[in-house]
Each structure stands twice: as structure tokens, then as C-alpha cells.
Amino acid sequence: MTRKPLNSLPGFNFWIKSRWPQLIIRAVLLGGFIIAILAGFLGTPVGNRNISIVAVWIAWWAALILVAVPIFGRGWCAICPIPMPGEWLQNKAVLGPSVNRNSSKVSRRFPKRIRNIWLQNAAFSLLAVFSVVILTRPIVTAWVLLALILVAIGVSLFYERRVFCRYLCPVGGFIGIYSQQAPLELRVADPSICATHKEKSCYRGNEEGYGCPWDVYPGSLTANTNCGLCMECLRTCEYDNILINLRSSGDKLPAVRGGSLDSSYKAFIMLGSAIVYSAVMLGPWSGLKDAAYQIGSLTWWGYAVGLLVVIWAALPGLFYLVTRAAHKLSPSFHNPRQIFNTHASVLVPLSLTAWIAFSLSFVFANGSYLVPVLSDPFGWGWNLFGTSNAIWTPYLSQYVPVLQTIVLTGGLFWAARKSQQIAEARNAPRQSWPIIIFCTFITVSLLWLFVG
Amino acid sequence: MRPSKYIFISGFLLAGLLVAFTPLPVPRNEPMHHIFHVDSRSFAFTPAEIKVDRGDLVTIELTSSDVVHGLYLDGYELEISTDPGQTNQLTFTADRAGSFRFRCSVTCGDLHPFMIGKLQVGPNLLLWRGAGLAILAALAGVWKFHQ
Known part of the structure; x- marks a missing residue:
């Protein structure tokens, strides 16, 4: 893997270490977040005329899944406004560490048993069963956004560091697994410096910055999953030993660094929900659609149970059978459960490209709703920029199916390549074949949903 | 890069181009005039799926049973709308093959963005080519590491 540190670029360290650019961006986003909540509660109930729906589920979602996650990994987490008020209260400071930074600071650790992403998996699944209503009704979106920020504040007052981001945020969970593939990483330049540095200021903090808010020790960082790119360690490292690298490929394979069941399930949840959403929303x-929308009705219960069964049982169950076939085809000293956990990581690129393909049709078809909403964010008849009467126009409708085909086949190549790498690292090259056949079946099914 | 890798990459790229662009024989029937009565109601078009052959003349008679609805045809970029109880017509020649979504173009309620139907013109070659490319992509993913 080749790496190019960005820190050598002129002014890079200055702008990254300065708290002001990050604070300004986050403050602007926090303002937008508050406007989205207010618009949801006070604005028009018509979703595509209300900025809470259009800004969050079209503009933000497009920026997140089409740009931020594939390119910057957890880049969004670096500027996310949701944990901001909680952090201010937790740190008793807005910009940087206060002089008495250790005085009466919350030091309670999150319970060890739930220091994983099972809660994030559950939170995402809970939102998923209500997703059609969340995506279309401004008031429901407002409640969800408000709940996220209140929970973030609550846990910040009770537990140390950014527990919400690391263990609870339903969005942070999938950004974490997708960030493993990102071409950007934060790593130490020389691990031996960290090994001999007793103060561990990157983890504990100093007068220049906070100890890692994500509860990660940067000196041993080998994967992007839990690094929120908050840049605190760049500020606190006395040796300038932290680098932001551009890299030629993703994180090391789980065959080398090990896989976990919670992360495997995140991949199934993301892949399964992409499939179900594509059928419900774009089919x-x-x-x-009625079943997904009529909350509380018998058909909605059927939809909710069906969705949960697909993402929590059917897809993982099918994949387990595939991994058993892989084990039989090319036995190794790993048992099917280990094969299941490690090979589940191949679903990360597959599900990422499934979400990109899903988002392409959704975003290009509905993106033009942003133009009138900018002039009339609450749907109250304003015309701030003279664009409130702009007509809805789908963009690139002729080319979106072709783009989706390219993205999905690219994702399959990526997944197949990962699977083969994992199998070869285990000296069981044929173990990848059933996995790749499974991925091909999923890809062709998605093609049928998108362009069929 | 070793020569075998060049050969591998060139081979798969060539195969990909062949799958993507090779002209395929498509049976041509005498063009017909199809008239479809499409009712729009409560976030659904009925029928939601329409099939014609390439070159056919298509007339869509759009009606609405509840509120004002529209119909925008992706790919063809054609649009009509209709008031409740009224009928509006859209006539066009289906000269582009493939599968095209049509969607409501007039805000009609919460599920408006998801009010979607499908027009299929002739065989959906993009789907078949996509499936072929998928198989090729899977093979390329495996093959690379045996070079």
C-alpha cells in the first residue's frame, strides 16, 4: 500500500490544528440543524416543500453517501454538529481545553459490555422500520433530529468522551465500517515514538487539546473504523507524529486483524436495508409503499417484521450457509463462524455501492426540490432568493441507470477482490468462490431492482 | 507491472467493452399504437408497469381519482398532469429501448417522491449487459491473484 502524507502540504498542519475552521463549519451546520428541527415542527407538512426533509434526506444524504463517506471516510464525523452542544457541556468550554481542564470533568466510562456497535445496529434498525415516514414527514424528521441531539447531550453529561458517536449514533455505525475503504487515514508516522512517550497526551489530552474523544489510542490505530478524524491528536501530539495520509487501498483485511460479529451484522443491515429500500421506495x-407508510396497521407490522427478518436473520443466515459451503470447498483451520465474520467484510464495498446506486436515483430525481426550498425553507410563502417557484426537474434521468450499473459492478469487483485476498491470506483460495457467487447474486438482484 | 498483468487487464477491459457495447439482435415487429389508461391515485399508478416494443406509438391517458397528479417519464423527459376526474393524454413514439421509470411530477402528498411506475420498451438490454458485466467483474476479482 502506498501512502502520501498530506501534512507536508503548505499550511495543512496550520489549518488542521487551528480550532477555528472546524468550529466555524460545525457552528454553521449546527445552525442548519436547528433550522431543520424548527422547520419540521413549524413549517409546512409537505415534505418536498420543507427544508427539514429536503436538506437532510436529499442534500445531506447525497453529500454523505456520494462524496463524504467514499472519499473522506469519517470526514463527516469531524464536522458533525450533533455531539457539539454535549461536548461543550462536557468540556465546559467551546473552543479548546479550559485552564482547569481536569476539574470536575466527567470520567465515567461507558459499560464495557456495550462497547461495540450492537446498539448502533439496533438504533439503525429501529429507524429503518420507520424510514418511509421519517423521509417524508417533516415533523417526524424533526423529532428524530431532536432526539439525536438530546441523547448526545445526555450521554455526554453522563459518560466521558464521545460515547454517542462511538457507540450510539445510528449513522456513525455505518460510516465507521465504510471508512475502512476510504482513501484517507489518520495514522502515526513512527510508532516507536508513541511507544516511548509516557504521557500519551494524544489519549489523555494536554493544554493543546483533548484526549481522543473517540476513546482511541492513535499509537495503535490500524483501521479507520473508530477514528472520528476530530484532529485532537494532531493538536496534542508534542512530536508532530500524527499524519493524515492519502492511501492507495483500504484498511488491512480482517483475515489479518480479525473480524467481529457486530461489524459483520452492520454489513448485513446496510446491505439488507439497501435492498429493501430500493424495492419499497424506487419500485x-x-x-x-403503503405497508411501509401505514404505521401501526397490520400491513406495516408485516413490513416491519419482514424488514427485520431480512436484515437480521435471512441475509446473515443465507451468508452463513454460503460460508459453510466455502469451508467444505476449501477447508482451513478456521471454523465457519470465523469465515463468516471475516468474509462478511466483503459485503462492506458491496453494500456501500448498493447505497450509492440507490442514492443516485433518489437524489438526482429529487435534487431540484432544493432550489425552491432555499427560498422558502418553511413553506410559508417566502421568496428569499427568488427561486421559490422553481419547477421540479429530475437531473440526468437518462444516465442514472447506466451510472448505477457501473457503480454496482464496480462494487462487485471490489468485493470479489477482497474475498479472494482474504481466502489467499488463509491459504484456502477456493474459499472465496461461494462468497463471490453470493455477491454476484446480490448484485444482479440489485441491478434488477434499479434498472430492471 | 508484469506483462501478464497488462494482458489480464486488457483482456478483461476488452471483454467488458464487448459485453457493454456489442450490438445484439432484437426482434423487430411492425410498430403498433398502444393506448394505456393509467389511473393515478394515492401514490400509485395503475397499471404500474407498461410494456411496449421499440418503435411503437404509445398513448397514455392519465386520470386521477383523488388529487392533482402528474406523470414524468425518465429518459424521454416527457410530462403531463391531470386534475381529479379529468383525463389528459400523452402520445409519443417509444424510440428508446430499455426500462424507464415514470414518476408523479406534481406534489401530491407524503409519498409523492415514491409514486413510481415503469415503462419497458423492448428487451431490457441494460439489465442483461449489467448482469454480464457483473459476472465479468466477479471473475476479474478472482482471476487477478492467480497471475
């Missing part, structure tokens, strides 16, 4: 089946 011509109105019965499915």
Missing part, C-alpha cells in the same frame, strides 16, 4: 409496487 413500482404501491402495496409495499
